[in-house]
Amino acid sequence: FRLAPILKPFAFTMRFMPASLHNFIISNPVVKVKTAPNLEPKARMERRYIITFLNQVREETLRWLDSVKDRDLSRYRWEHHLLGHHDIYGTLDVLADHEHRHLQQIEGVKKNRKFPASK
Numbered sequence: 319f320r321l322a323p324i325l326k327p328f329a330f331t332m333r334f335m336p337a338s339l340h341n342f343i344i345s346n347p348v349v350k351v352k353t354a355p356n357l358e359p360k361a362r363m364e365r366r367y368i369i370t371f372l373n374q375v376r377e378e379t380l381r382w383l384d385s386v387k388d389r390d391l392s393r394y395r396w397e398h399h400l401l402g403h404h405d406i407y408g409t410l411d412v413l414a415d416h417e418h419r420h421l422q423q424i425e426g427v428k429k430n431r432k433f434p435a436s437k
Contacts, residue, residue, distance in 0.1 A: 333402040344401070345415035347423050 332340060342348075391406035398404065401412060427433060 329400045329402075332400060340401075341411065341415050344412060345418040345422075347419050347426075 332343075335343075394406050395403055396409070398412075404412060
């Protein structure tokens with residue numbers, strides 16, 4: 319997906335897809351996409367650190383959402399080069415779909431017969 323001949327038509331197509339199909343593509347690892355080199359993990363992080371970090375981010379997000387619950391966040395918009403324009407609500411949907419995608423990938427790895435059994 320890093321090649322312009324593939325990336326540009328994909329980005330264009332994503333802008334016109336129904337939201338349900340768009341969400342399906344983001345939340346399911348049907349289409350494999352390699353992350354940008356600057357986002358690839360460089361070193362292994364301890365499981366304890368990752369879980370603590372993710373819990374902190376989740377709590378901060380929930381606190382922020384609670385603090386803005388009476389505001390209309392649809393006017394805050396941004397554009398992603400592949401996924402198109404989003405407001406805050408759409409961004410939260412994309413994040414949830416992306417998280418779901420990673421959970422499915424994890425389950426797939428755990429089901430592999432070469433994956434170490436729990437002790």
